[in-house]
Amino acid sequence: DAGVIQSPRHEVTEMGQEVTLRCKPISGHDYLFWYRQTMMRGLELLIYFNNNVPIDDSGMPEDRFSAKMPNASFSTLKIQPSEPRDSAVYFCASSLSKGQRPQHFGDGTRLSIL
Amino acid sequence: GENVEQHPSTLSVQEGDSAVIKCTYSDSASNYFPWYKQELGKRPQLIIDIRSNVGEKKDQRIAVTLNKTAKHFSLHITETQPEDSAVYFCAASLGDKFYFGSGTKLNVKP
Secondary structure, three states, X not given: OOOOEEEOOEEEEOOOOOEEEEEEOOOOXXXXXXXXXXXXXXXXXXXXXXXXXXXXXXXXXXXXXXXXEXXXXXXXXXXXXXXXXXXXXXXXEEEOOOOOOOOEEOOOEEEEEO | OOOEEEEOOEEEEEOOOOEEEEEEEOOOOOOEEEEEEEOOOOOOEEEEEEEOOOOEEEEOOEEEEEEOOOOEXXXXXXXXXXXXXXXXXXXXXXXXXXXXXXXXXXXXXX
């Protein structure tokens, strides 16, 4: 299995630009999670989906952030407009719902907003 | 929701010594406790996990213990090696969500 695949690995852009992060979960996993990691705040859960449906988006910091999951194998996290304080590493993770199962993380997207 | 606290924030040991990282959680309904290792610039990777009906689990040099009454769980690494140097995160699963500790930076000195 290829694991959770995220793209791009690195993104550098100027403030005000739209940023789109992409994630492909592990095949067969029905939960998908988006996290943001910074030194100051650690790992923060932004939003998660079950069977492509958003379940809890209470961690999304502002209306500038949005996430979609149009099908079981693809999700996007969009920031528009981006701001320097959005600079962080964004991780996508997926898991199986049955029983107590671990989340498997992608390699992350390192986002820098100038 | 759940609140997970992790200690210490940094830990420095000599190669060959043991390392212990402790976490506490607040909600007794939490029922699954994974531990992740994150090397610099890499993704968090699962190293061991324990379910609420088990008190201890071992995998070679790594072990995890769970005390449900006290609501705390610990990671034990024996015979530490320089490649064990990383940030370690504990987590507690409540419902669909994981609640992560703030991380412990382990430094194993050769």
